[in-house]
Amino acid sequence: MQDKFTKILKAISDPTRREIFHALILVTSALPINQIATNFNMTRQGVTKHLKVLENANLVTINSQGRERYCIANAKPLKEVNKWLQFYEQFWDDSLNNLGKYLDES
Amino acid sequence: MQDKFTKILKAISDPTRREIFHALILVTSALPINQIATNFNMTRQGVTKHLKVLENANLVTINSQGRERYCIANAKPLKEVNKWLQFYEQFWDDSLNNLGKYLDES
DNA sequence: TAAATATGCAACTAAATGGTTGCTTATTTA
DNA sequence: TAAATAAGCAACCATTTAGTTGCATATTTA
Secondary structure, rough: OHHHHHHHHHHHHOOOHHHHHHHHHHHOOEEHHHHHHHOOOOOOHHHHHHHHHHHHOOOOOEEOOOOOOOEEEEEHHHHHHHHHHHHHHHHHHHHHHHHHHHHOOO | OOOOOHHHHHHHOOOOHHHHHHHHHOOOEEEHHHHHOOOOOHHHHHHHHHHHHHHHHEEEEEEEEEEEEEEEEEEHHHHHHHHHHHHHHHOHHHHHHHHHHHHHHH
């Protein structure tokens, strides 16, 4: 299907998913799907779909407890995005760019 | 349509576009569309479409010179992604998380 | 000026996305 | 045990996406 990194970026490229992820990060604890859904102007199934995408990117972990499914955010995959960005930092930051050139020439 | 930040994330969430962007960053100079297209296993029009998405996210700047259109990469919008990630760093890095807690309690 | 080159534009396609509704199933609770 | 609650699953829909082909246009170059 899609490589892990692409899944992560696709997951966070949707504003609603970023909102869901952010809300889950802030509460720090795990929340049942219904409780998450009530906070969004969308059907439960819509939210469930977004949660599935986040889960697939490992940005959310879901585990069942009785009839409820508790969702908790996991920021770790974002490290990969950060790592990917690091290479480009020298190109957006001119002073770092100069440093890069300096190191190349020495 | 879409907010600027979402456009940036959507632009880099496609592997082909990341490749195009990366190639452009590496050459540092501006390249005509045809020259970019020959390096990808895709029609010129396909590449053009991707370039348009990148241009829309301001990750690529295009300017005409005669019959050619020169494309150059611009990494600056990636700063915004970096900034967005900064908040979540405390949640993926446990030591920072502890620091955060420590600061909260003091 | 005629041929070649670089590109744009439009139409089309298949698949993915973001969302819905309707119904079923499993677990609680009264 | 019956009603209420939490959720899954499937089908559907409109829009976007990633890509194509075909053709027109503008600029070079021979």
